[in-house]
Amino acid sequence: MKKVVLLIMDGLGDGPTDNGSLAKAKTPNIDNMKKEHGVCGGMITLGKGITPHSDNAHLVLFGYPLNRYYVGRGTYEALGAGIRMKPGDIAFRANFATVKDNIVIDRRAGRIKTEIAHKIAQHIKHINIEGVDITFTPTIEHRGVVLLRGKGLSHRITGTDPHKINVRWARCKPLNKKAKKTAEIINKYMVWVHQQLEKVKTQRKLKPNFLLLRGAGYYKKVPGIKERFGIRAVAVAGGALYKGVARFVGMDTPDIKGATGDKHTDLNAKFNSAYNYLRTNDLVFLHIKATDSFSHDKDCKGKQKFIEKVDKHILKLTKRADYIMITGDHSTPCTLGEHSADPVPFMLWGKGIDPDNVRFNDVDALKGALKTFYGKEVMKSIVKLIKNE
Ligand SMILES: [Zn+2]
Structure with a gap:
């Protein structure tokens, strides 16, 4: 060899x-x-x-x-972050971002430092919405991974990142009928994330008060x-x-x-x-x-x-x-x-x-x-x- x-x-x-x-x-x-x-x-x-x-x-x-x-970018990001995914899980790549009245002001919250991002991430570590466990794992700078674990989830959904500033964050949309529930859960999650992060006190001009999600991925063992x-x-x-x-x-x-x-x-x-x-x-x-x-x-x-x-x-x-x-x-x-x-x-x-x-x-x-x-x-x-x- x-x-x-x-x-x-x-x-x-x-x-x-x-x-x-x-x-x-x-x-x-x-x-x-x-x-x-x-x-x-x-x-x-x-x-x-x-x-x-x-x-x-x-x-x-x-x-x-x-x-x-x-299987979608979110999955590769999650595996790279050391998250053990299971079949049925859905993962998104996530960015800390700054919004004002639902309008995206900065897609990276001013490229927040890793150390600060990890502290703030404590406030949105986990929530259960309608039986689905949602966890956020910060990685480097403004980046992180959102993982959904529960029954009947689908990755056939859009992200919440509008990919530009001065527009409203994008609502998660289902790409087929089966994905409707997952999309609804994501939109509820976005509201919760914003409420939680708004409570965090920071001196920063660009407050990391939102997560922009993209690249929904699913897991299968290959x-x-x-x-x-x-x-x-x-x-x-x-x-x-x-x-x-x-x-x-x-x-x-x-x-x-x-x-x-x-x-x-x-x-x-x-x-x-x-x-x-x-x-x-x-x-x-x-x-x-x-x-x-x-x-x-x-x-x-x-x-x-x-x-x-x-x-x-x-x-x-x-x-x-x-x-x-x-x-x-x-x-x-x-x-x-x-x-x-x-x-x-x-x-x-x-x-x-x-x-x-x-x-x-x-x-x-x-x-x-x-x-x-x-x-x-x-x-x-x-x-x-x-x-x-
Ligand atoms: Zn490359």
């Missing part, structure tokens, strides 16, 4: 430009790997013209087709990676969503000290962990979030510098891995500030591989030996490489 690393720099691609972050970044180590044993390609994660989210993109990269395995592909896999990730998707597909998801899932993450700790886990695993999924965060902030320089940081750590992995795949889950052009459907530059390094003659960047990679291919091919290739087929 061979050892493979799947290194995902989230939102790596910058679209069809020869002036993207990957082209500009000084990456002597990746360049050398490419020159000696690297081939490139362009990955279309979901399909031509389809802009991926991070959750569905990762699910597809892990070899889990969306029509059978996509066959894990080991069962489906016969390989042992571990996720080295800081962000809850990525851990959640990895947990859903049965990867080990250890907590790594210093891996924060943001720009301040400890890359040394992450690469060391990846190196250590290669000893006992066939596949190490190593996730880097900051490249996507810089892109959303339209900070091209920051993205470039972070790729350079990753380059400083990568050689360590070549000492234990037989193959390393370097790519993103989707493109997030830093000039655009949001995800796009552009192919993601992809590089495969391996000791026995004859290099192609293209460079690993947004434009040239697509002309490499791997050409353009779909995200669903990634896990198939990983399994073949591991089993030496």
Whole structure:
């Protein structure tokens, strides 16, 4: 059995430009790997013209087709937050927000700090509405998870986040008849949340007095990676969503000290962990979030510098891995500030591989030996490489 690393720099691609972050970044180590044993390609994660989210993109990269395995973002967030979901449960991703007379003033309550958010969360920890237990679990900054547990619930409901400010918060609507009761319970819950949070005294200008919910998800147990592909896999990730998707597909998801899932993450700790886990695993999924965060902030320089940081750590992995795949889950052009459907530059390094003659960047990679291919091919290739087929 061979050892493979799947290194995902989230939102790596910058679209069809020869002036993207990957082209500009000084990456002597990746360049050398490419020159000696690297081939490139362009990955279309979901399909031509389809802009991926991070959750569905990762699910597809892990070899889990969306029509059978996509259960809604809330579920992956909940699993990532360490919540043990059961079949029948419904989970939402939630944001602390500020409303005034039901009008949304700020969708993140001024990006409230984690510590404060956790204190305020005590006031809305749990309630039972019409036999349904509803719990709120805060995660990082303004983010959290709302879990519903009870009989006859449905995830076929809309969220309460209007996705813009200066409009009324959206009432939860059922998408079919069966979901009517769940939607009513959510709307009652929203009123209770607001009443509870209004009572909390705070000096903040933007009072965290509401929760905006989105991405209703349900839970089902699915066959894990080991069962489906016969390989042992571990996720080295800081962000809850990525851990959640990895947990859903049965990867080990250890907590790594210093891996924060943001720009301040400890890359040394992450690469060391990846190196250590290669000893006992066939596949190490190593996730880097900051490249996507810089892109959303339209900070091209920051993205470039972070790729350079990753380059400083990568050689360590070549000492234990037989193959390393370097790519993103989707493109997030830093000039655009949001995800796009552009192919993601992809590089495969391996000791026995004859290099192609293209460079690993947004434009040239697509002309490499791997050409353009779909995200669903990634896990198939990983399994073949591991089993030496
Ligand atoms: Zn992503």
